[in-house]
Amino acid sequence: xxxxxxxxxxxxxxxxxxxxxxxxxxxxxxxxxxxxxxxxxxxxxxxxxxxxxxxxxxxxxxxxxxxxxxxxxxxxxxxxxxxxxxxxxxxxxxxxxxxxxxxxxxxxxxxxxxxxxxxxxxxxxxxxxxxxxxxxxxxxxxxxxxxxxxxxxxxxxxxxxxxxxxxxxxxxxxxxxxxxxxxxxxxxxxxxxxxxxxxxxxx
Numbered sequence: 001x002x003x004x005x006x007x008x009x010x011x012x013x014x015x016x017x018x019x020x021x022x023x024x025x026x027x028x029x030x031x032x033x034x035x036x037x038x039x040x041x042x043x044x045x046x047x048x049x050x051x052x053x054x055x056x057x058x059x060x061x062x063x064x065x066x067x068x069x070x071x072x073x074x075x076x077x078x079x080x081x082x083x084x085x086x087x088x089x090x091x092x093x094x095x096x097x098x099x100x101x102x103x104x105x106x107x108x109x110x111x112x113x114x115x116x117x118x119x120x121x122x123x124x125x126x127x128x129x130x131x132x133x134x135x136x137x138x139x140x141x142x143x144x145x146x147x148x149x150x151x152x153x154x155x156x157x158x159x160x161x162x163x164x165x166x167x168x169x170x171x172x173x174x175x176x177x178x179x180x181x182x183x184x185x186x187x188x189x190x191x192x193x194x195x196x197x198x199x200x201x202x203x
Contacts, residue, residue, distance in 0.1 A: 046059075112127060129163055134154055
């Protein structure tokens with residue numbers, strides 16, 4: 001069969017693409033509103049875009065032209081924390097996707113413990129195995145719905161003891177969760193290690 005994206009509305013296109021681009025890592029983002037409310041939300045349109053300095057990107061959509069609280073908070077305060085959640089936190093990640101009014105803190109609703117960040121004002125969650133303190137660097141808007149691609153620089157990384165070994169994160173010990181289509185999530189399956197591909201020098 002063939003599917004013409006031009007014949008689909010934004011919602012149907014979203015459902016289609018989130019079933020094609022799988023599995024997706026999840027950025028669990030905490031941010032502060034102008035009134036000091038600690039917001040928390042998951043984003044699965046998420047990747048890194050620069051190694052030096054390390055920079056991460058999340059895509060924040062809108063409904064009826066209204067952006068999620070996270071976008072407003074980041075653009076207002078220019079600080080936020082991206083957490084990588086593990087399997088025991090799967091339910092909390094999912095529940096944090098519920099849209100609450102701006103004055104309601106998902107962190108308080110879910111009774112999640114926090115700790116002060118070192119270099120930014122936004123608190124970090126203590127339960128996730130990884131938390132990355134970020135500062136806003138750039139925002140680009142795409143498409144008819146003006147989805148916002150928010151890029152931030154990682155200024156400090158908190159890693160649970162035992163996960164960092166020989167300069168790398170032990171992925172199996174991290175036990176990250178990923179998003180697939182609909183209200184469904186996945187864990188790591190079989191991990192296959194292939195030979196290192198030789199790098200050729202460029203002239």
